[in-house]
Amino acid sequence: MRYSNLFGKTLRDFPKDEVSVNAKYLLRAGFIDKLMAGSFTLLPLGFRVVEKIKQIIRDEMDATGANEMLMPLLHPKEIWNETGRWETAKGIMFQLKKDNKEYGLSFTHEEIVMDLIRKRTQSFKDFPIKIYHFSTKFRDEPRAKSGILRGREFIMKDLYSAHTSKEDMEKYYWEVAKAYIKTFKRMGLNAKIVEAAGGVFTDAHTHEFQVLCEQGEDTIYYCDSCDFAQNKEIFEGKGGKPCPKCKKGKIIEAKAIEVGNIFPLGTMYSEKMHFHFTDRNGSKKPVVLASYGIGPTRLLGTLVEVFHDDKGIIWPKSVAPYGAHLISINSNEKADSVYRALEKEGIEVLYDDRETGAGEKFADADLIGIPVRLVVSPKTENRIEYKERGSEKIELLPLEDVLKKLK
């Protein structure tokens, strides 16, 4: 992509008013645009990062045998009445009325999934079922904040699994938990599995995937030597105390960002929605449900919170909008041919072909945060300067070596 052809230029200044790092950097670097509090456009750069995040999630979900699909966002009131959530979720659900009919905008999909599966299954042989989609969630947040981390409209991957027994559900539940940890790792994030309360979703304890970060809005307590970790909502005690689980470690209090969660919903929804299957003996039993969420747009923000310096963002390779950022300094002809060579090899490259000062191009490269910066100038002669965003090391390499490194 030629920079001259890219929609969404960088801004010279940080936007005023924005305090959160993710909002400041994503807005200034041209990854997102704000329509209103909690509602953002993903500009081409931001869109590319989110697509990469989604692809990693998709890989890992598919590896568990889950099916991707897509469900609607406009829901009839009646379906929500079946579980009573039209009333209990009123605070968070956007509800609207048109010609005497009432609708809700999706803030989650349990009811829709249940309706879908119950219409299409009868026998225990049809289970388990694992289906997911990426879609927009609307939530009427009392206060949208922290840039893109808490929006009123955001993208979420939600997976739902339906089983004939609690044991089978739990087995898959932990399989997904493992897939989640792997998913976050592939983006460079170490997530902790943290026990939490289920909120509007379930009375059972659930598990959140928390990335340690000072800017996080959650407070968690975790053990420094075993895997014990609980959210503030349910943890009893204080930091510094011995771990109640292993008795050896010490409890640490920390701020964290919740990037995913999993809910062992059980049979509560299926009982309310009269969703049963016929078992081996011909008797009706309620289906056991679980749901699992990851927020790709929240991850976009989280990655910036975790990976940045005073000059800009530092994207992990796996989610960077482009693999390389090519800068031409008074050498457009040479740079053009390097650009074509990279593209030919299938390397995703952002080529800054502007007629502007070198300093501006360097500053923008640091701000945008693509992992590898390539410079072509009269100084580099027939070679190309290669520098990684997170490092100060600069190498002068022939094109073949650059191609090798980028592949």
Place this chain on the structure above:
RNA sequence: CGGAGUGUAGGUCAUCGGUAGACCGCCGCGUUCGGGACGCGGAAGCAGUGAGUUCAAUUCUCACCACUCCGACCA
């Protein structure tokens, strides 16, 4: 929803009871080109919205709206 702060050019900010100014960006010309370079010229604003006070309001007062932050709540 409670509390605090902020709304002036595309962005960041000045100004001040007498109808608006800088820098950046943008457009044109030229010189430049290794860390946001320079010169000259130019375009760009109903000062968030509404009301009040006043001879006169961007400036003072009130209301509303929007945004940011703290709290409550929450992926």
